[in-house]
Amino acid sequence: MDDSVVGEEPSLSGAADSGRPGTPTTFTEALEKACPVYIMYGMTYRQFWYGPAEMVTAYRKAYELKLKSENELAWLKGAYTYQALCSAAPLYRFSMQNKVEALPYLDKPFELGEKKTAREIELDEKVKDMSEGEANAYNYMKMFARAANAHKAQQARTGQDRSDHAGR
């Protein structure tokens, strides 16, 4: 929409006699213009003209999701390319003294889905800075804590079951 004021005389280059140029004047015109767009969204010609009215909403939303997913995929591809370039970067650093080797490429894909909490990320970062012995001890403690928590949860469930039985 341009910046003209409602009630002002339309400029010669702006609106035509029956609305702005390219603006549909009837619903038929608007629907005919929209039809190819919805075919691009994945609807068939038949679905568009003869299907239930609300069908277009689902296709429109699905297309938005598809675009979002494609965008994320493109971003992911870029991230892998960047990672690969960074891994190979040492090879392009010329040195007469030192033998240069490429860093290994990622041994597994990036983790998708649930993201780690800030605390988990912080702890993982700490482990990276630890010596091998410290890291082993940390991992052992983590396993111990996990096992203890699982045991506690199990006990709580058993206690609940017992009280349920006693209540009956």
Added chain:
Amino acid sequence: MSKVISFNYGGKDYKLEYNRDAIRAIEREGFSFSEQFGKKPFTETEILFRNAFLMHHSGIKSSTVNEIFNAFPRKTELIEALYTMALETANSIFEEPAEGKNLNWTIQ
């Protein structure tokens, strides 16, 4: 979900609903959504009512449509409902503004 008017006439179930093809047919017959509704009440009503059969009962005879129309009680309410249904179908292609970007409005 688009609105549907359901009824039984002569032992047969009918559903009145509009699809985009019906909107095209309505305008092809000279009905204008941009003009004030009720200018030509008889013609407008007839066009709206007849084309509401297009989606589910496209082969129905005009005489049957007229008989059904005559049998309908609360006609004003019916026509208002049909007009709203047609308008909703026509507007279905236009996107609703995203949440947070829409404004509140009231009729006073």
